Amino acid sequence: KQWYQRRVAITAGDILDKRPRANETIENVVIVDNIPVTDSSKLVKLTNVLLKIFSKCGKVDSHHIPLDENNKTKGFMFIVYKNGQEATNAISSCNGYKLDKNHCFAVNRLSDFEHCMSIPEKWEEPKPEPYKPQVNLKSWLCDPECFDQFAIVHGKNRNTAVHACGPNQSFPVQQREFWTESHVKFSPKGSYLATCHKQGIALWGGPDFSKVGRFNHHNVTYFQFSPCERYFVTYSKTSLSPEDPQNLIIWETRSCLNKRAFSLPVLNYWPYFKWSHDGQYFATITGDNLSIYSTPSMKLLDNKKISVQNIRDFSWCPCENWIAYWQSENKDIPARVTIMSVPHCEPLSAKNLFNVSNIEIFWQNSGNYLAVKVDRTIKNKKESENVFEIFRLREKDIPVENFEIKSKVMSLSWDPKGPRFAVIQGEQGRTDVSFFKIGEKILPIGKTLTNKKCNCIKWSPLGQYCVLAGLNNISFDGVLEFWDIGGDAPTLMNEASHFMVTNIAWDPTGRYVCSSNTYGGHSVENGYNMWNFQGSKVFEASLEGFIQFQWRPRPPTLLREKDIKDVKKNMKSYTRDFEIKDKLSQSKASKELIEKRRAVYDEFMTYRRKKEKDLEVLKLQYSELRTEVVEEEYVEETVEFFMKEEVEPASKE
DSSP, rough: HHHHHHHHHHHHHHHHSSSSHHHHHHTTEEEEOOOOOOGGGGGGHHHHHHHHHHHHGEEEEEEEBOOOOTTTBEEEHHHHHHHHHHEEEEEETTTTOEEEEEEEEEEEEHHHHHHTOOOOOOOOOOOOOOOOOOOOOTTGGGOOOEEEEEEEEETTTEEEEEEEEEESSSEEEEEEESSOOOOOOETTTSSOOEOOOSSEEEEEEEETTTTEEEEEOTTTTEEEEEESSEEEEESSSSOOOOSSOOOOOEEEEEOEEEEEEEOOOOOOOSSSSOOOOOSSSEEEEEETTTEEETTTTTTEGGOOOOOOOTTTEEESSSSSSEEEEOOOBBTOEEEEEEEEEETTTEEEEEEEEESEEEEEEOTTTTTEEEEEEEEEEOOOOOEEEEEEEEEESTTOOOOOOEEEEEEOOEEEEEOOSSSSEEEEEEETTTEEEEEEEEESSSESSSOEEEEEEEEEEEEETTSEEEEEEEEOHHHHTTTTEEEEOOOSSSSEEEEEEEEOOOEEEEESSSEEEEEOOOOSSOOOOOOOEETTTTOEEEEEEETTTEEEEEEEEOOOOOOOOHHHHHHHHHHHHHHHHHHHHHHHHHHOOOOHHHHHHHHHHHHHHHHHHHHHHHHHHHHHHHHHHSSSOOOOOOOOOOOOOOOOOOOOOOOOO
């Protein structure tokens, strides 16, 4: 009997401990104002729409929409979530949500209403919170040496390091073990470094690369930044939960809030969404439709998809909100290339093409030209021909010019800063490279470079210079050729080699170019070599299990065209200063000693400026005390002292 009573008491106590407490339950409840006022006949439909929106923030345990005497909704509803965190997510994500033109949600916690009701009549001045300075995400641009940075990942422990690239070596800025579980990625303007983990994605920034954000999305397969860095996209092959099958999420970068989620099948390509240059729009192809979404609403443009029959691919202009897309042939309907402006969705230009097997789109960085590579099938022949259609978008009526290349074209690449482009043609192992310039007509630049061991052309971000390389191909012997295309004919500046090279990457300023050999099924000479733009090797690094190399991008310059011209005009005066700094860095003095000297110099200059200000104040005081004007005499005195004497033997002649 005693055991039974004790058992009942224990069981009852456990049940009472698990009962919901008033203060916990009320934190889970939110009130949604400004919902549509409808009669009871439309209540079920309205409820389903509202629950679809608010269930994205968490599991809804219960809900209630009050009705008035006429069986109409009162314009608000109660939603009970599983816990307080989900209620907080609902407030952050849905407060201010526009259901339509006339209804904008106001979401608040139920406890907030009780707090408002319990406000004392006597007002008390709130205590100011201490100021917490934000992390300076642009601090790396303040480097007095103007060194560019790059990130590397290597080793079994995914050792990750950020280095500054100097004139003859690199300096570690930050390095950590297990910083990422797969790879890293800098944002398009270099503000953030994203690292990938099983629990999600972490963002790092500031001088010490402190954590500035986190996106809770498990087992992320792909991720990307928008060009403006305001949004971040993650994709996982597994959904968040059985109740929420969405696996692609668009986040707001600063607040790390979920702005829009999509439920997609397993993707074997990336990116799924392509962004406009300013991050104002993003688009994808869904069947025979082009779906364009606008930010920050994350809704379809004009609330509808654009029907484009047989659409195969599209590409955004790098500097304008223009889209170029192509449609394949269908029976008697020819293939078609169209350039369309957004958001008005008006066609700027279009051209019909016949006997097309494939089309590739290549935008020039300035948006002046668009090259369309057309693979055309010749009837009754197994061979195909390559035809290029060049759209001149800045000219009146957008004229289109075409020219034909008889041999097979492997790739086309534009000069980022000029009206030039390069074409690699031929078969693997036997390739030719041709350069063209667009003027009144499309003319070749010099003669075609024949029998080149390359399958890739990488242009400098500043244009004019490029590197020809054979990537991922042992038969090319890792040959690297550095060319200057600024004259009437291509000029070979240097020829080098990097065995088993897998990637070529220019730094944002065009001073250096890195060739890397990453671990991809082989472990032969993994590492990277750094070259200057003329093809001279600066330094090299061998790393076991080398996985990734990436330069840190720079934001667009704030200088005007006039300022840039002035800098180029006075380049000689700047060159002398940089040469002195380069010689100092190449001397035997260590980096720590140089920094110590610089700190002492900066301290002295600060002290000197302070004393100069004090002197000006004293001069004013002396002038007020004097009744007569006295001209001060200054005597200039030069002091010379012995520094060092070096004796060198005379050369024997």
